[in-house]
Amino acid sequence: MGKEKAKADPTLRHIGIIMDGNGRWATARGLRRTRGHREGVEAAKRIVLAAIEEDVPYLSLYAFSTENWRRARDEVSFLMALVARNLRGQYDFYRENHVRVRHSGNLAGLPLEVQEEIAAVTEETQNNEAITINLAVNYGGRDEVVRSVNRALQDRPENATVPEISDEDIRSNLDLPDFPDPDLIIRTGGERRLSNFLIWESAYAELYFSERLWPEWTGDDLREALADFQRRKRNFGGMR
Ligand code: IPE
């Protein structure tokens, strides 16, 4: 098993990040949007390292949503190639920093090359224990819940007459059932919405919105978010 408790706050086990603002970062500098996505990868590496320093056990990174296929064809193909290249090209980074890589999202809807890279990196990094990261690629929260319910239905015995699905059935058929629910969801880039990220899992997550664009994020930004999280009072519906 890897680490189970964050240094800053032992109740914090899983952070999800909506890495937004790559395009705006690039266009503000007169660069192509794709350049912003490349910078976004560098930011992701900085944040993984900072999360390891802070002993965060689980980190989910929203890299491509089920809605992002609506973008220009060039940008979509660039992003798919970038994902494939960075799964393959970052083995040294994963090994040196003991990063275990997992994937969530609709695998079958991804280009074959990306599917293969995901399978390979998951296998290659499975025994790494400094942190477990979830790369959410072709991920949508609604799509995940629908796939989960369908998996739960398939598991039912032939003679089950009442097709009642429980909370636990849905939970245990999510893409990463071994991940704890996120305690903190961070969105960079100024928008204040979830955009279909971890909608089932984030029922009681604390939300943190930052104006700063993703390519500008550093370890200090993550530490600021963690400090803010520590000041929150979580009730989970109970009494204060
Ligand atoms: C987030 O940055 C990365 C992806 C969605 C792939 P954007 O590409 O959404 O950047 P903005 O929001 O247009 O600035």
Ligand code: IPE
């Ligand atoms: C959310 O960002 C998806 C990812 C960061 C991968 P978007 O830029 O796609 O979200 P919207 O369209 O502004 O809601």
Ligand code: MG
């Ligand atoms: Mg965006």
